[in-house]
Amino acid sequence: MSNTHTDKLKGIPVEILNFDTTNGTKYTPSITATLNIDNSVIREISQTKISSTQHTPAYFVTPGFINAHAHWLMLGGSSLREAVDLIEKNPEEMKQRALINAQKTAQMGITTVCDKGPPGRKNAPQILNQIKEYFHENNPNNPNNDNNGRNVIPRTFASHWTISCPGGFADVFLQAVSTKQELLSKLEELRTSGSELIKFILETELDANYEYKVVVSDELLSAAVDFARTHNMRVSAHAKGTLGIDACLRHGIAGIEHALQATNAQIALLEERNIFVGLTLEGFECRIKHAVENREDTNTMRVVEYEWAAATRLATKLAHFHSDERNSNSTNGTNSTNSASNVLFASDAGSHSTPHASLRELMLMRKFGFSPTDIFRAATWNGARFLNQQNNIGKVAQGYQADLIFWNTNPLLLSELEWERLNKHIAGVMVGGRWAKLPSHLSSHY
Numbered sequence: 001m002s003n004t005h006t007d008k009l010k011g012i013p014v015e016i017l018n019f020d021t022t023n024g025t026k027y028t029p030s031i032t033a034t035l036n037i038d039n040s041v042i043r044e045i046s047q048t049k050i051s052s053t054q055h056t057p058a059y060f061v062t063p064g065f066i067n068a069h070a071h072w073l074m075l076g077g078s079s080l081r082e083a084v085d086l087i088e089k090n091p092e093e094m095k096q097r098a099l100i101n102a103q104k105t106a107q108m109g110i111t112t113v114c115d116k117g118p119p120g121r122k123n124a125p126q127i128l129n130q131i132k133e134y135f136h137e138n139n140p141n142n143p144n145n146d147n148n149g150r151n152v153i154p155r156t157f158a159s160h161w162t163i164s165c166p167g168g169f170a171d172v173f174l175q176a177v178s179t180k181q182e183l184l185s186k187l188e189e190l191r192t193s194g195s196e197l198i199k200f201i202l203e204t205e206l207d208a209n210y211e212y213k214v215v216v217s218d219e220l221l222s223a224a225v226d227f228a229r230t231h232n233m234r235v236s237a238h239a240k241g242t243l244g245i246d247a248c249l250r251h252g253i254a255g256i257e258h259a260l261q262a263t264n265a266q267i268a269l270l271e272e273r274n275i276f277v278g279l280t281l282e283g284f285e286c287r288i289k290h291a292v293e294n295r296e297d298t299n300t301m302r303v304v305e306y307e308w309a310a311a312t313r314l315a316t317k318l319a320h321f322h323s324d325e326r327n328s329n330s331t332n333g334t335n336s337t338n339s340a341s342n343v344l345f346a347s348d349a350g351s352h353s354t355p356h357a358s359l360r361e362l363m364l365m366r367k368f369g370f371s372p373t374d375i376f377r378a379a380t381w382n383g384a385r386f387l388n389q390q391n392n393i394g395k396v397a398q399g400y401q402a403d404l405i406f407w408n409t410n411p412l413l414l415s416e417l418e419w420e421r422l423n424k425h426i427a428g429v430m431v432g433g434r435w436a437k438l439p440s441h442l443s444s445h446y
């Protein structure tokens with residue numbers, strides 16, 4: 001590929017911020033350096049001394065964000081039924097709309113997305129594969145000489161459909177299985193269609209007693225975890241309720257979606273067993289806003305109010321999980337890490353009127369008590385570890401993919417208010433060495 005744009009980076013001093021901790025005690029200190037990017041990969045990082053005339057680096061550089069919960073084949077505003085109709089009756093139209101959302105998403109700094117399953121199944125795996133293929137640079141539809149960013153989309157890992165058992169919520173849109181044999185054949189299909197993830201819906205919607213009933217047996221869950229282990233896939237489970245979270249703990253599920261009713265004891269076990277949690281605050285916020293605006297029925301209001309309150313309560317707990325034990329040796333500065341170590345950036349983009357191409361989830365995490373460092377760790381390094389891609393993405397380091405955000409300001413020093421418009425501080429975004437958003441400073445060279 002032509003490297004004219006990335007070549008320009010060679011002489012430019014940047015300050016690199018990484019968040020590659022696994023135990024949450026500290027993150028890599030920032031360094032001033034210049035980046036040498038060759039094709040999609042960071043070939044070299046040379047430490048730089050900033051000259052006396054140049055007091056600040058040109059940009060602050062962080063790894064690109066990883067949104068661990070989105071749905072390319074849901075369009076935010078529309079209902080699931082509308083999305084299914086589009087997927088089934090006009091897959092090309094759905095693909096084009098998904099690609100536009102994906103391009104905007106990359107421009108926001110989100111360089112990797114986990115697709116947690118389309119509604120329905122017919123055509124969906126094919127469309128998701130076309131989106132993944134589009135990402136790759138040798139795709140003729142995505143010429144490398146086009147550096148205006150129009151064509152650059154995030155790398156995508158996906159569950160090509162969602163699995164549950166009869167009774168699972170919204171089960172008309174899922175692949176419901178009843179026996180282990182059925183499950184294994186669905187999983188095999190999922191694997192051969194190219195899925196990297198297995199998304200399981202473990203439970204029903206909230207019932208009158210504020211419980212989410214588990215509909216998936218231990219036998220099936222255990223079979224899915226074994227299958228995933230054998231084939232290097234990851235199981236993500238939708239579990240809002242205490243019972244579902246217990247099932248995830250019993251089986252060592254890689255990631256839990258929502259985890260609304262997690263007790264303190266469960267939170268401690270999730271931390272101990274390295275199980276990832278996606279909060280989806282933005283998804284719950286959009287759902288309650290939508291319900292209020294549309295004057296939805298009493299039961300819907302009961303559910304959305306309960307879930308929003310539970311989500312914010314959980315966020316607050318996770319944000320301060322390690323606060324007590326570290327109070328003695330950590331300041332309240334921007335570098336402090338206090339949160340649980342395995343929280344993900346997970347917005348549920350696409351579902352329930354939740355938009356794509358949004359960083360609001362990160363702002364909400366900040367609002368409910370996460371430090372900037374903890375948020376960046378969640379949105380970069382944790383996402384990479386969840387995907388078992390920590391040697392490839394989630395860090396600015398030699399040999400890693402050049403998935404980078406170029407900031408005008410040190411993002412760790414932004415006030416809480418400025419997180420409302422985080423993207424205004426993003427000068428440029430690169431995905432796999434290609435510009436999704438070209439910094440104006442560099443474009444002026446051409």
Ligand SMILES: [Zn+2]
Binds near residue numbers: 069348351
């Ligand atoms: Zn979702």
